[in-house]
């Protein structure tokens with residue numbers, strides 16, 4: 501895959517975005533950023549014709565990628581001249597993938613997000629509650645957050661304990677015993693890094709370098725590696741929404757157009773073919789933000805649709821199959837795609 505300009509739409513406090521920022525830094529991939537507000541509306545994203553509301557969004561050339569679980573593998577395929585971060589042996593690949601599943605699907609990050617300190621300045625803004633209600637699909641309140649805190653702490657303790665007593669127990673520096681942090685470290689560390697760095701999130705008598713020395717030392721080591729990489733690479737260029745959109749619109753495709761797997765059970769059930777109008781959205785958070793476009797390709801890993809930017813230029817939006825729903829779109833009328 502030829503290297504094209506990389507642009508990351510994100511905001512600095514987003515823990516998911518850090519997964520991509522850290523990956524880019526550790527790999528030394530040059531990129532620009534388009535910094536976003538921490539809640540909707542996001543006109544810069546709308547300018548791309550993208551309805552997907554989650555952060556980060558990544559573009560490589562004229563291709564736009566939703567979800568870090570697709571973005572990181574796509575970056576891994578890019579810039580082949582730079583050493584990759586991904587695992588190489590089947591066993592290591594399994595650890596990498598299982599860590600992603602444990603932290604994201606297994607709920608460690610979801611539980612960590614319930615530990616936001618109740619005195620956070622953001623909590624003084626009623627718009628934030630409305631916005632995150634839309635994001636999660638459920639009303640979001642401080643009372644509810646307070647109530648679920650003890651359960652969340654119990655789940656997070658299981659996360660710390662797992663790393664302390666298994667993967668880090670033999671004193672290794674990095675999860676796959678590599679010389680430098682690898683993708684498996686990113687997959688494992690990000691949620692614990694975030695929650696342990698959030699003042700007031702974790703009670704000091706239950707979570708500390710004394711209680712989990714190996715985990716805290718790993719988090720510190722990881723942060724030092726990222727800080728050093730960022731210092732080596734220099735700061736990314738910041739683009740306005742208009743500048744970023746115009747770079748994307750003028751780029752060539754990052755990937756060759758692929759085909760639709762005709763035997764895929766969803767393709768069969770929905771009667772889809774290349775060019776069918778489809779709607780896609782995530783299945784967990786941000787579900788009400790559907791992207792509608794022409795189906796370009798679909799395989800076991802990703803679905804690609806063609807959408808139009810606000811300037812009427814064609815771009816391709818890629819989403820992973822895992823965690824996303826796709827249906828045929830027959831227009832905004834009775835019987836239209838219900839996602």
Ligand SMILES: N[C@@H](CCC(=O)N[C@@H](CS)C(=O)NCC(=O)O)C(=O)O
Nearest residue numbers: 514515516538554555567568569635
């Ligand atoms: N599975 C997605 C999750 C992304 C996600 O939930 N991002 C958070 C920010 S950390 C978000 O979009 N929050 C709501 C918002 O910022 O609008 C991914 O891996 O990229």
